[in-house]
Amino acid sequence: MADNKKNPKSPRVPMPEQPAEERSHNFNEVTLGYTYEMALEEAGRCLQCKKPLCQSGCPVEIDIKSFIGHLAEGDIPEAYKVIKNTNALPAVCGRVCPQEVQCEGSCILGKKGEPIAIGRLERFVADTFTADSACEMLTGDVACSLPNDHLKVACIGSGPSSLTVAGYLAARGVPVTIFEALHEFGGVLVYGIPEFRLPKEIVAKEISALWTKGVKFMPNWVGGRTITIQDLIDDGYDAIFIGVGAGLPWFLNIPGENLVGVYSANEYLTRINLGRAYDFPNYDTPAPHPRNVAVIGGGNVAMDAARTALRLGAENVYITYRRTMGEMPARAEELHHAEEEGVKFQLLTSPMSINGDENGRVKSMTLQVMELGEPDDSGRCRPVPVKGETSELDVDMVILAVGTGANPILLEATPDLDLTKWGYIKADPETGETSIKNVFAGGDIVSGSATVISAMGAGRKAAKEIAARLGV
Amino acid sequence: MENKIVVKKSLIPGQTSMLVIDAPQIARKAKPGNFVILRVHDKGERIPLTIADTDPEKGTITIVYLVVGKSSAMLETLKEGDCIPDVCGPLGKPTHIEKSGTVICVGGGTGIAAMHHIAKGHHQAGNHVVAIVGARSKDLLLFCDELGCFCPELLIATDDGTHGHKGFVTDILKERLEKDKDVSEVVAIGPVPMMEAVANVTRPFGVKTTVSLNSIMVDGIGMCGACRCSVGGETRFACVDGPEFDGHKVDFNELKMRLSQYKDQERTSLELFRKDHG
Numbered sequence: 001m002a003d004n005k006k007n008p009k010s011p012r013v014p015m016p017e018q019p020a021e022e023r024s025h026n027f028n029e030v031t032l033g034y035t036y037e038m039a040l041e042e043a044g045r046c047l048q049c050k051k052p053l054c055q056s057g058c059p060v061e062i063d064i065k066s067f068i069g070h071l072a073e074g075d076i077p078e079a080y081k082v083i084k085n086t087n088a089l090p091a092v093c094g095r096v097c098p099q100e101v102q103c104e105g106s107c108i109l110g111k112k113g114e115p116i117a118i119g120r121l122e123r124f125v126a127d128t129f130t131a132d133s134a135c136e137m138l139t140g141d142v143a144c145s146l147p148n149d150h151l152k153v154a155c156i157g158s159g160p161s162s163l164t165v166a167g168y169l170a171a172r173g174v175p176v177t178i179f180e181a182l183h184e185f186g187g188v189l190v191y192g193i194p195e196f197r198l199p200k201e202i203v204a205k206e207i208s209a210l211w212t213k214g215v216k217f218m219p220n221w222v223g224g225r226t227i228t229i230q231d232l233i234d235d236g237y238d239a240i241f242i243g244v245g246a247g248l249p250w251f252l253n254i255p256g257e258n259l260v261g262v263y264s265a266n267e268y269l270t271r272i273n274l275g276r277a278y279d280f281p282n283y284d285t286p287a288p289h290p291r292n293v294a295v296i297g298g299g300n301v302a303m304d305a306a307r308t309a310l311r312l313g314a315e316n317v318y319i320t321y322r323r324t325m326g327e328m329p330a331r332a333e334e335l336h337h338a339e340e341e342g343v344k345f346q347l348l349t350s351p352m353s354i355n356g357d358e359n360g361r362v363k364s365m366t367l368q369v370m371e372l373g374e375p376d377d378s379g380r381c382r383p384v385p386v387k388g389e390t391s392e393l394d395v396d397m398v399i400l401a402v403g404t405g406a407n408p409i410l411l412e413a414t415p416d417l418d419l420t421k422w423g424y425i426k427a428d429p430e431t432g433e434t435s436i437k438n439v440f441a442g443g444d445i446v447s448g449s450a451t452v453i454s455a456m457g458a459g460r461k462a463a464k465e466i467a468a469r470l471g472v
Numbered sequence: 473m474e475n476k477i478v479v480k481k482s483l484i485p486g487q488t489s490m491l492v493i494d495a496p497q498i499a500r501k502a503k504p505g506n507f508v509i510l511r512v513h514d515k516g517e518r519i520p521l522t523i524a525d526t527d528p529e530k531g532t533i534t535i536v537y538l539v540v541g542k543s544s545a546m547l548e549t550l551k552e553g554d555c556i557p558d559v560c561g562p563l564g565k566p567t568h569i570e571k572s573g574t575v576i577c578v579g580g581g582t583g584i585a586a587m588h589h590i591a592k593g594h595h596q597a598g599n600h601v602v603a604i605v606g607a608r609s610k611d612l613l614l615f616c617d618e619l620g621c622f623c624p625e626l627l628i629a630t631d632d633g634t635h636g637h638k639g640f641v642t643d644i645l646k647e648r649l650e651k652d653k654d655v656s657e658v659v660a661i662g663p664v665p666m667m668e669a670v671a672n673v674t675r676p677f678g679v680k681t682t683v684s685l686n687s688i689m690v691d692g693i694g695m696c697g698a699c700r701c702s703v704g705g706e707t708r709f710a711c712v713d714g715p716e717f718d719g720h721k722v723d724f725n726e727l728k729m730r731l732s733q734y735k736d737q738e739r740t741s742l743e744l745f746r747k748d749h750g
Contacts, residue, residue, distance in 0.1 A: 267696035286737035
């Protein structure tokens with residue numbers, strides 16, 4: 001029997017994980033999740049603050065205090081209901097949110113010691129239920145009815161923002177149809193984030209829960225090509241949500257970028273994750289098997305690509321980043337995991353050129369040595385080249401994880417849509433509405449590359465507005 | 473989404489077939505130059521194939537494929553009435569078609585099928601379409617009857633001389649360009665060396681030359697950059713910026729190198745498939 005007493009001074013319960021030397025050779029999930037006892041012990045550290053700061057840090061407004069309170073009392077179903085009430089994808093968020101800068105970043109316990117492991121607790125609660133039963137759990141019905149079947153809403157893209165919109169509206173009885181360009185649903189959750197960080201099974205369960213609630217999923221429908229916004233308006237959709245992400249990979253425009261062996265992180269991860277290329281030839285999509293890999297960038301995507309390359313048998317994997325560890329945008333946990341698994345960090349270096357052999361294949365990369373200068377507008381120290389100092393790195397593959405821009409397909413097909421000067425969709429920050437009436441947008445296609453949870457936050461705002469307009 | 477194979481016709485036994493597929497949502501939108509991405513089975517790879525024709529009223533699209541790797545070999549095992557799990561499209565920018573006078577459309581191998589759709593578009597726009605098609609031998613020629621219906625000139629070249637001119641499509645093209653100074657555009661679709669040769673022939677004539685690049689693709693919707701190619705010194709994505717580009721500006725050597733990057737794995741896949749399926 002777990003001790004239910006509040007114990008804020010005890011240390012944060014560590015997360016069980018696969019040992020680094022073992023996990024760097026498989027695609028199984030790195031972190032194994034709390035047991036019931038661990039979850040109760042960790043929940044018991046929560047102070048149940050009168051004015052909980054954690055909640056203001058959560059983009060989807062989870063009632064964190066309440067869910068942890070129920071959990072500490074051992075009432076997991078009630079904790080699940082609280083979370084699921086505002087978050088359509090708790091098992092996902094518990095795994096991939098940057099908690100250290102959101103909920104946990106605001107936790108009062110963090111001032112002196114370690115904050116509550118809110119993400120881990122959210123994951124525990126979500127994992128305790130198969131998401132298939134979510135509908136029953138929340139409403140008492142096995143299949144949710146759609147009482148408002150005179151209404152219809154369309155979502156373009158099936159990533160986290162659209163799934164949130166669908167979850168919110170389906171819970172209010174509105175039929176939602178999600179159009180997805182790829183053959184699998186989940187957007188970045190399936191093509192971008194590797195299995196060892198977010199198992200496909202988890203995403204599939206959350207999607208199946210939405211399906212049980214009556215959400216319709218249409219694969220292979222490309223927004224802007226197979227179906228346009230105007231088609232949907234003509235078809236009588238009451239509201240349309242655009243959540244197509246920002247998927248166009250950026251390149252650096254340095255010499256050698258089109259050599260064989262140079263990949264965008266998007267291509268590399270899509271091959272491995274969506275195409276299951278790690279299981280070639282059981283699956284048909286081929287993957288490269290280099291020995292020495294350089295990944296350019298310092299975000300989560302760079303860490304994902306680097307750790308994937310290790311798992312596919314690369315001997316040396318380098319992260320080349322133009323600042324230092326302290327400025328890296330990746331989640332603290334991912335950085336830590338990458339280091340443990342043996343990813344090498346080439347800090348304060350910036351690629352100048354990628355060099356090829358006579359067959360057009362990558363053989364090395366030339367790096368400019370950098371140093372940190374004065375802080376720039378973002379408040380981070382600006383990397384400045386150290387004149388004349390370069391280094392050479394022998395690599396047979398280079399992965400560019402330097403960001404993505406707005407994909408042009410839907411935007412070109414929708415000339416009435418106002419865009420920002422960076423080419424993203426202009427949307428009202430309060431409602432998510434675009435320049436076209438009743439057409440909403442959210443997630444990376446509005447904000448530029450951001451996080452799963454911020455996309456979900458945008459989806460939630462838009463869904464609330466849509467629900468209000470539809471009177472549900 | 474069920475994409476049933478309505479008609480299957482073997483054009484060159486064991487090598488090239490034509491499928492008419494039920495895909496109303498694509499048929500409604502597809503224009504000449506567009507392509508689709510298919511997945512033939514649940515563990516399959518996403519493969520791009522050009523749309524050779526559409527029938528918006530019946531809701532069908534036509535594709536023609538050459539059996540080269542595992543995916544196309546599996547596609548070849550499907551029969552009329554079977555369904556293809558995933559058909560996604562229409563993708564790519566449609567061919568730029570306007571009334572401009574005389575257009576020469578050059579097609580080689582299975583590229584003739586894609587060329588057919590574009591030639592038809594030019595014909596419908598009121599252009600005088602000259603079709604030049606080539607293959608190794610008479611038995612490997614495709615779509616000649618169909619092209620004959622709307623092309624006032626259909627010129628044929630075979631490597632072995634079994635039909636038409638003995639030699640290459642480029643021989644006929646050069647002769648035609650020397651004779652006729654008013655050709656407004658040359659469109660070439662086929663194997664990379666053929667498109668490169670066409671671009672080399674037309675360059676001295678200064679005639680606008682469009683080629684359709686068959687780069688390796690993964691998503692086909694501008695997300696991965698696998699299909700990038702250098703055109704006039706700039707990196708372009710064949711899937712969203714193309715697949716058609718100015719043939720005089722394409723870096724064909726780079727394209728050839730990038731196309732060969734998965735050769736070993738493609739061979740492994742096909743060998744395993746053949747072993748399992750006789």
